[in-house]
Amino acid sequence: MNTYTNNETKLQQRFIKYAEIDTQSDASSTTCPSTAKQKKLAKVLVNELLSIGITDAHLDENGYVYATIPSNTNKTVPVICFCSHMDTSPDCSGENVKPIIHQNYQGQDLVLPDDINVVLRLSEHKDLKHQIGNDIITASGTTLLGADNKAGVAEIMEVAEFLMQNPTVKHGEIKILFTPDEEIGRGVDKVDLKRLNADFAYTVDGETLGSIEDETFSADGVKLIIKGVSAHPGFAKGKMESAIKALADILSALPKNKLTPEATSEKEGFIHPVDIKGNAEQAEADFIIRDFNDELLKAHELTLENVVKEVIKSYPNSNYELKITEQYRNMKKALDQHPQIMDYGIEAIKRAGISPIKRSIRGGTDGSRLSFMGLPCPNIFAGEHAFHSKQEWVSVQDMEKAVQTIINIACIWEENA
Known part of the structure; x- marks a missing residue:
């Protein structure tokens, strides 16, 4: 059974640690990763994965992080990958990010201190109405926050630690993939699918609580x-x-x-x-x-x-x-051939006590291309909002629900094997 509960502020501290590392990608660069600073976060992630007992965690020469959570079941279960990207958008500064926690949000305007002209208003950010009583994290007003997609990275890391510490939660082999350069459309340019060796995947890079997406732009x-x-x-x-x-x-x-x-x-x-x-x-x-x-x-x-x-x-x-x-290309063509991927994702969201929201993305994810490379890959929510802007925000409680959902997905694949 999934018994995950957040250990006080551990998840938010993990996210803030990642958000403070500048990982902006650069479309004008010809290297992979496009900026060397992305590897700074990658190295932090590898060290954390090794510290929780994942022995094969490593960073390759192109800036990709690979790791395996071993199976702990006697069943033959398809290998599932969870993927998030480490880079942040070049559209808004990611240097010297100063995350701020607005505890017990009550619907008020959130004026960001380093630029008082940057204000999060309930009337403009509709999802804030669902956050009353929650803890909202923003940047300070001069940079983006980086919740896109460091929220997803933090959630996957939280899942990895939980599963390694709770062997009674049964699951098959799970692969972790952290990618560079997603924001400039190169997130899977040099991914090694043979090294990854997964059957199906989920990117954790969506917005609203409970959303799951099987369709993108072409x-x-x-x-x-x-x-x-x-x-x-x-x-x-x-x-x-x-x-x-x-x-x-x-x-x-x-x-x-x-x-x-x-x-x-x-x-x-x-x-x-x-x-x-x-x-x-x-x-x-x-x-x-x-x-x-x-x-x-x-x-x-x-x-x-x-x-x-x-x-x-x-x-x-x-x-x-x-x-x-x-x-x-629109990943729906590939995903419709494997309906259980979405079915299990929707069930996982329900088990987390959330109403699933099936949506289409006016954009793309690493999963768009992975799906056509032979790794079918829908997208689930990470809780990020107003991405690529100084008003970017994420809710700690939404991130906790994303962690529960990811664990549920792993358990459901094992149950149905």
Whole structure:
């Protein structure tokens, strides 16, 4: 039986320790991991895993942490992996994170002390209404918190320690995987699935208490290169065709009330420019294209190209190049072939005393790509909220429920073996 109860503040202290380590990834880097500082947290995790008796815990050359909790049952149970990522988003500073515990939250505005303009309001963070009486952790107002995904890392570590110390809780072999660079889309680029040797997996990287997700966006990256005609600006009449101006016209011509993140929700896809650079001779823009439907994904890419073709007509001596790179695909196709993965996850949430919420992710996880690499992998809640921002927060009590859910998943797979 799962008898996990939090040992006073141990879980929150574990999380805070991880949150204080700067692990931002860097999309402009070509190394793996993209930043060496991610290995600082990885080494801490390996040492903790070894200290609780997991003998094979190790960090590989690419920044991945692997570990095995041995089976303690006579049954033949599928090998289950629990996975979280160690990096934090480049979208907001992760340097000198100062976690603050707001005990016994009562619905008040949470004004963060290092920047009083950063305020968490109940009216803006709807899930706070479910946190009355709970302990909320935020950063101090100048950085993100890192609950995405150090909440998941802390929860898996808590599970590992509990299972190693409680042999009466029966489970099969369990694999632990901590990945770098998830936030820049490279979280499983160099994962060694043979070394991992798992049958099924769960990422612990979701938001609302009780949520379990079996569907993500399908995602492509697009690089648009405009090659214009440069000339000395004093003698440019009839000669210059500015690539910057052509790119600006293209961005302005894209849909504004649809197919853009600020105008879409639920299962609506979008075209989103994320980076631009250039000069009169050549300008570039990077886009992310998203949709839950692969055919619509291709249609959005065609929409972008049609806009480019129309605008470039006004620049007759200029040309363009469009490079499309597949990033990940909706994991539902892979997961529907193994319905027990979701069934056991939903049952585990119920056993933790929570109402399950089956959702789709307007984003992706490491599980998106793992599922298509042969390791079916839905996503369960870690309790993180307002991620990638200075208002990021997590509830200690939600994290405890995530720990209980993970233990329940391990037990349910053993029961049904």
